[in-house]
Amino acid sequence: MFTGPAGRSVRVGLDVGGTKTDAVALAPDGALLGRLRRPTGFGPDAVVQGILEAVSALADEGGFAIGDIESVGVGIPGMIENGTGRVLHAVNLGVDSLDIAARAQSAIGARFAVENDVKAAALGAASLRHDGASMAYLNLGTGVAAGIVVGGRIWRGAHGTAGEVGHVSVDPHGRICGCGQRGCVETLCGGGALAKAWGRPGALPVRDIFDAAETGDPQALALRRDLARGAAAAVRLLVLSVDVERVMIGGGLTALGVRLYTDLLAAIREDAATSPFMRSLRLDERIELLPAGSPVAAIGAALLGDHAAADHPTPEKETAAHG
Incomplete structure (x- = not known):
């Protein structure tokens, strides 16, 4: 069983596509703990359920508990409403408007971040260059x-x-x-x-x-x-x-x-x-x-949690930053 040094330290990223979802789990040092692909459901309820099932299956494959997950990032086609993370007009998924974080966060107990899939992939591709x-x-x-x-x-x-x-x-x-x-x-x-x-x-x-x-x-x-x-x-x-x-x-x-x-x-x-x-x-x-099949979108999605934390620091982090 993987256990991070601070309890919750695993970052999960999901690239939710029109037909399949590519999911990865990253250790604190960026090492890949697990990767899997699953079919993507159609419609808001199926999309959310698919995300929860993919996270659970990834935990089983990667040898970590749901309680070890610090953040879940989701890259998804469609427009992402500024400030809310709500997905709009993801027509290939049968989604007109969907707040993934509000629907899924309570089941995982971790921070959620949502981004357009291509923008998430850009973040993942950039991380490969160092x-x-x-x-x-x-x-x-x-x-x-x-x-x-x-x-x-x-x-x-x-x-x-x-x-x-x-x-x-x-x-x-x-x-x-x-x-x-x-x-x-x-x-x-x-x-x-x-x-x-x-x-x-x-x-x-x-x-x-x-x-x-x-x-x-x-x-x-x-x-x-x-x-x-x-x-x-x-x-x-x-x-x-x-x-x-x-x-x-x-x-x-x-x-x-x-x-x-x-x-x-x-x-x-x-x-x-x-x-x-x-x-x-x-x-x-x-x-x-990039090599065909490179999981840059899922990796970028996993990194979204770090960016969300930087944009919205916790009171403890703010106190530490200001001494």
Whole structure:
């Protein structure tokens, strides 16, 4: 049985996705105590119940008690209401409005923190670098979004939309995006938009596109170029708008591995070929592809508890800080 030196010292993080929940438990030194994946339920009650069941199963796997848990962080798709942590419009989960902390905290007895899943993943990705440099996490999945970490903290912007590069239009004559605009970055490199444009059956349509492109299929070649062009545009937007030192790329499309990375590098270098300014930014040296399946979102969620404690210190901590 794991027991932390101060009783409650285990940090739990959950990445609650549309179909599965990835959960991790971290020891005080950051070591991984356990990891598991479970199906995600649909609807508010099922989401909360799934979180509680995942925490309980994780405790069993990691060899610690529920009473050892100091904090639970939840990364979840949707908007997170500033100041309350309430999840809004998580449509893929059947959630219109849900206060996870209010529903789950009493059952665990630990501090809860809730964040958008991509922003949580950004925090987890930043923790892997150990250098404190500013960075952006670019999520290439069904959709496209980014989270930004500066000074070790998530940068949300004035209204929480910092990093929403997927809905920047880069081609006014391009495909119609789900947001209503034309030619958004997401229409070029989002897995959902690519699958729709491909229009052929298959369990892994983006992988099918890459495979078909290697046989010379004209449509596949065009869509593969779109993906690289869109991802390169997202990297440019993040560096030119925030000037992050590093752009770490994750999400489901990283399963394409070296093929995605090679295409992205080629697109970035092609764009820079005629621009001394773009070459000076060395974008090709500022990107990094995370390993497919890396649990950065769950790890980032586990770290949310630390940030919540820093933002809302206990009276004992305030007394110690002021002597």
